Amino acid sequence: xxxxxxxxxxxxLHRLFDYRLPDGLGTVQPGSLxxxxxxxxxxVGVVLARQTDSAIGTDKLRDVIRVFDDRPALSPxxxxxxxxxxxxxxxPLGAILLATLPPRLKNASPFAADTPWLVVTAAGRATEPPAxxxxxxxxxxxxxxxxxxxxxxxxxxxSRHAAALVLAGWAQWARLPPPPAERPQTASxxxxxxxxxxxxxxxxxxxxxxxxxxxxxxxxxxxxxLYLRLIDAVLGKQxxxxxxxxxxxxxxxxxxxxxxxxxxxxxxxxxxGLAEGARTENxxxxxxxxxxxxxxxxxxxPLPRLGLIVxxxxxxxxFKQQDGLRYSARDVAIARAKQSKVPVVLGSATPSLESYAxxxxxxxxxxxxxxxxxxxxxxxxxxLVDLKHxxxxxxxxxxxxxxxxxxxxxxxQSLVFLNRRGxxxxxxxxxxxxxxxxxxxxxxxxxxxxxxxxxxxxCGFETRxxxxxxxxxxxxxxxxxQGTQRLEETLAALLPAAxxxxxxxxxxxxxAWAELGExxxxxxxxxxxxxxxxxxxxxxxxxxxxxxxDTDGALYSPDFRATERLFAQLMQVAGxxxxxxxxxxxxxxxxxxxxxxxxxxxxxxxxxxARVLLAERxxxxxxxxxxxxxxxxxxxxxxxxxxxxxxxxxxAPDHPQVSVFGATPAPMARVANLERAQLLVQSxxxxxxxxxVRDWRPQFDNIRPRVxxxxxxxxxxxx
Ligand code: ADP
Ligand code: ZN
Ligand code: ZN
Numbered sequence: 077x078x079x080x081x082x083x084x085x086x087x088x089l090h091r092l093f094d095y096r097l098p099d100g101l102g103t104v105q106p107g108s109l110x111x112x113x114x115x116x117x118x119x120v121g122v123v124l125a126r127q128t129d130s131a132i133g134t135d136k137l138r139d140v141i142r143v144f145d146d147r148p149a150l151s152p153x154x155x156x157x158x159x160x161x162x163x164x165x166x167x168p169l170g171a172i173l174l175a176t177l178p179p180r181l182k183n184a185s186p187f188a189a190d191t192p193w194l195v196v197t198a199a200g201r202a203t204e205p206p207a208x209x210x211x212x213x214x215x216x217x218x219x220x221x222x223x224x225x226x227x228x229x230x231x232x233x234x235s236r237h238a239a240a241l242v243l244a245g246w247a248q249w250a251r252l253p254p255p256p257a258e259r260p261q262t263a264s265x266x267x268x269x270x271x272x273x274x275x276x277x278x279x280x281x282x283x284x285x286x287x288x289x290x291x292x293x294x295x296x297x298x299x300x301x302l303y304l305r306l307i308d309a310v311l312g313k314q315x316x317x318x319x320x321x322x323x324x325x326x327x328x329x330x331x332x333x334x335x336x337x338x339x340x341x342x343x344x345x346x347x348x349g350l351a352e353g354a355r356t357e358n359x360x361x362x363x364x365x366x367x368x369x370x371x372x373x374x375x376x377x378p379l380p381r382l383g384l385i386v387x388x389x390x391x392x393x394x395f396k397q398q399d400g401l402r403y404s405a406r407d408v409a410i411a412r413a414k415q416s417k418v419p420v421v422l423g424s425a426t427p428s429l430e431s432y433a434x435x436x437x438x439x440x441x442x443x444x445x446x447x448x449x450x451x452x453x454x455x456x457x458x459x460l461v462d463l464k465h466x467x468x469x470x471x472x473x474x475x476x477x478x479x480x481x482x483x484x485x486x487x488x489q490s491l492v493f494l495n496r497r498g499x500x501x502x503x504x505x506x507x508x509x510x511x512x513x514x515x516x517x518x519x520x521x522x523x524x525x526x527x528x529x530x531x532x533x534x535c536g537f538e539t540r541x542x543x544x545x546x547x548x549x550x551x552x553x554x555x556x557x558q559g560t561q562r563l564e565e566t567l568a569a570l571l572p573a574a575x576x577x578x579x580x581x582x583x584x585x586x587x588a589w590a591e592l593g594e595x596x597x598x599x600x601x602x603x604x605x606x607x608x609x610x611x612x613x614x615x616x617x618x619x620x621x622x623x624x625x626d627t628d629g630a631l632y633s634p635d636f637r638a639t640e641r642l643f644a645q646l647m648q649v650a651g652x653x654x655x656x657x658x659x660x661x662x663x664x665x666x667x668x669x670x671x672x673x674x675x676x677x678x679x680x681x682x683x684x685x686a687r688v689l690l691a692e693r694x695x696x697x698x699x700x701x702x703x704x705x706x707x708x709x710x711x712x713x714x715x716x717x718x719x720x721x722x723x724x725x726x727x728a729p730d731h732p733q734v735s736v737f738g739a740t741p742a743p744m745a746r747v748a749n750l751e752r753a754q755l756l757v758q759s760x761x762x763x764x765x766x767x768x769v770r771d772w773r774p775q776f777d778n779i780r781p782r783v784x785x786x787x788x789x790x791x792x793x794x795x
Contacts, residue, residue, distance in 0.1 A: 078128065080129065080137065081094070081123050081127075081140060082124045082126075083140075083170075084122045084169050084170030084173050084174075084551045085119050086119065086170055086173075086175075086182070087168065087170060088171065090168050090774075093789060094130040095137055095139065095140045095706070101140060101142065102632070102643065103125050103143070106124055106152065107151060108122070108123040108143060108144070109143075109149065109150075110141075110143050110144065111144065112140055113138050118184050120174070120184050121170065122150060123149075124169075151380060153382075155173075156170045157412050159623070160408075160411050161411075163766075165790050176376035177356050177359075178359040179352050180352060180356040181549065182351070192225075193249065194225075194226070194229055194241075194250075195223040195248060195250045196220055197218040197245060200219065200247050204379070206697065208224065216246060219241075221335060222342060222343070227359075228354050228357070233278065241361075242582075248351050249592045265304065265420065266449075266674065267761075268301075269447070272449070273297050275291065275302055275443045275445065278421070283419050284418075284690060286417050286420075288441070289440065289441045290422045290431050290435040290443065291424075291445065292424065292432070292435075292444050292683075294448065294651070295448075295650075296427045296448040296450065297445035297447060297448055299423045300330075301314070303319065304334070306421060307384065307386070310383040310384040313777045315382065315383025316366060316381045317383060317385075318368050318370075318375070319367060319369045319385075319386045320374060320375060320391050320395070320409055322388075322392035322394045323348065323371045323394035327371075327572075328589060329344065329589065329593060330369060331345055332369060332590075338366065341366040342364060342365040343369060345358060346366040346371065346373065347360050347374075359377060359378070363378050365379075372394065373405075375409050382412075384418055385418065387406050387421070387422045389424055390423060390431055393641070394405065398584040402787070404791060404793075405444050405695075406428075413529065422440070422742065423680065426644035426648065429700055430699065432686050433690055454659050454660070455661065457648075457659070457661050458674075459661065460665075460666055460678075461475050461476060462667070465613060470664075471557075471564045471566065471625055472625070476625075476663055476665060478632050479661065480492075480571060480623065481571065484571060484574050488620040489603070489620065489621075490602065490603045490620070490622070490623060491649070492567065492625065493623065493624045495560070495627070496557075496607065496626075497580040497582055498524050498533075499525040499559050499565075500562055502520040502522065502524045502556040503521070503542075504555070504556035505554075506545050506554055508550065510545050515637060516746070517534045517744070517746050517747045518745045518747075519533070519744065521539070524561070524582070525541075525555075535748035539554075541715075547739045558582050558625070560605055566655075571602075571683065573602075574603050575593065577601045579607070580606050580607040581607070592666070596616050598617065599618065610649075618658070619654075620658050620660045621651055621662075622660070622662045624649060624662065624665065626665065627642055630667050631671050632668075635795065637793065639689065643677065643685055646664070647682060650680075653731070682768055697760075698789075703759055703760060704756060705758070705769055705790050706754050706755070706756055706789040706795065707756075707787075707790075708753075709721050709781075709785070711750065711751055711785070713751055717741075720781045720786060727776075728757075729772055730773055731759075731764060731768045732766045733760065735753065735759065736755070736756075738754075738756070741754075742795065754795065757769070769788070773788065
């Protein structure tokens with residue numbers, strides 16, 4: 077009887093593929109990884125089932141080339157989670173399964189399964205290397221906390237020191253990381269605040285079953301501390317915790333915090349800052365770790381003893397993937413928690429309106445931390461500078477500059493927030509009004525003076541700064557508006573005594589965060605200039621002023637989520653000011669000081685503003701009161717993109733609870749030489765919308781557009 081495998085492959089097709097399993101290739105089970113011929117190439121696929129027959133006819137089937145015995149099979153819970161995503165996001169199962177794997181595992185070339193671990197020996201634990209050998213000492217100290225994989229050792233240029241430790245008998249290379257040597261002991265934790273204790277008393281008894289808890293805690297209220305206590309309880313039951321964090325390079329600090337708190341525990345990280353090898357290694361060893369700390373893709377990591385999922389900063393847009401499988405890691409985390417019957421804790425100072433509405437309706441349990449954990453730490457006073465009356469000079473008003481100078485004179489630190497990187501948002505010709513267009517997008521090229529380039533932040537196009545206007549030849553081109561680089565320059569000229577540092581994607585290598593954090597803590601920085609990157613997670617006691625420039629664009633944006641996002645951002649930035657015993661101040665420059673957003677911001681009233689926004693959304697039939705699916709199409713011409721969507725709309729099944737809106741050009745109509753159009757479908761009922769799309773999507777395959785690329789975005793965040 078022939079053995080036939082049903083295999084999921086990374087293709088855009090919504091189907092599985094049958095292959096014959098020749099004898100002697102090894103054992104297979106659902107989830108096993110195999111190599112198969114596909115067209116004229118070979119692919120890595122995931123076995124979903126084994127059967128004795130095929131609809132295709134057994135003699136027409138091709139043979140499996142190889143069963144990988146160097147890679148673990150995907151576990152049933154991961155297969156189930158991927159199936160959930162395939163159904164909910166209407167995306168091919170095979171593409172999802174392959175996307176969840178770390179890069180090396182989906183590569184058909186042999187994979188080094190013997191990745192050894194460097195572990196400390198008993199002798200290494202007992203000894204102290206000579207004080208001269210500092211690097212060896214540091215490495216040995218690290219090994220006493222946790223074993224290190226070869227990739228990590230190599231990435232940190234520690235191979236030489238590792239060899240020295242092995243030679244001395246203080247460390248050895250082992251096949252698998254051994255279990256932690258000493259009985260894990262918890263590093264001293266501060267006594268819980270009354271609010272933290274109340275939250276723990278509510279949360280802990282309900283653990284061991286599925287529930288979604290939303291922790292709404294003001295910045296500095298000790299949410300992280302609360303997570304640590306919850307995790308501690310879960311680890312005590314020999315279970316694992318998955319902690320999802322936004323896609324930003326704050327992981328090193330958080331990782332360190334976790335390691336200090338849980339010495340002897342195995343803490344794995346997964347994020348884009350890791351080298352490929354380290355990522356593969358941390359994924360492969362995830363089943364044995366105690367805590368997995370990672371960004372959105374970690375939601376698919378193998379965790380057989382999962383006991384708790386935490387989603388920190390749950391409102392953060394980076395939990396939503398913006399290409400391929402456009403999933404929300406937060407929502408998938410909730411689905412996973414439900415499937416695994418474990419609690420999920422969402423935390424934020426400014427929850428997404430989606431989550432908050434669920435909490436108000438009682439479907440999620442809401443826990444409030446209203447006070448800062450350090451009792452003297454007060455919430456900052458928020459003041460507005462009215463740009464209608466006070467003029468700007470290089471993007472700054474006089475009161476703002478005065479406050480910066482005063483803060484500097486007191487020896488305290490300031491933060492200046494401007495959400496635009498680069499030197500200036502565009503280069504401008506005063507004589508003909510040419511404004512540096514991107515040749516490939518409906519966007520402006522951003523001036524980057526340090527690298528002497530004009531860059532498109534949408535498609536990556538770059539060019540030299542022209543010596544004269546390409547349109548009229550005028551040699552006197554001017555920067556238009558302010559970016560963080562220019563602001564840094566302006567501040568340096570106005571405050572010559574200040575030590576200024578800039579944070580944005582141009583200035584920050586992932587590893588530079590820790591160094592910058594130390595510099596700020598050590599008092600080596602007076603003014604931090606930056607984009608929203610600086611709004612996150614840092615705790616600087618001496619930072620007493622936050623200055624916020626030019627946020628007005630978001631107040632009257634056509635994007636209905638713009639005010640929600642701006643409010644969250646401003647709350648986060650404001651939360652950076654005055655965290656310790658010094659009172660903080662926040663100054664916002666705006667031409668619209670009467671906008672309601674500021675009134676609620678000044679009162680630090682998230683709940684109040686959330687209710688205002690929710691009332692607006694309800695009235696306008698917008699999420700979270702409706703569910704949306706966006707069909708995106710891109711093509712060389714707008715006509716082709718629109719024609720595809722018109723055709724799709726015509727094929728839409730009739731459904732009384734679902735509205736299909738007209739096809740329109742996307743707000744950014746052109747990116748990288750492709751015209752983009754979209755079609756919105758919405759319904760008050762999630763299940764109605766899901767049923768509708770399930771019927772509708774297969775029709776798309778009949779349109780067979782040759783030049784159009786299309787995708788479905790379920791619960792779209794950006795339009
Ligand atoms: P959040 O994540 O809510 O912004 P953190 O957990 O970072 O807040 O806590 C803010 C500050 O308060 C940190 O310096 C933290 O060490 C401190 N903190 C948290 N909980 C306590 C507590 N129970 N007692 C004393 N300090 C605390
Ligand atoms: Zn010109
Ligand atoms: Zn471009």
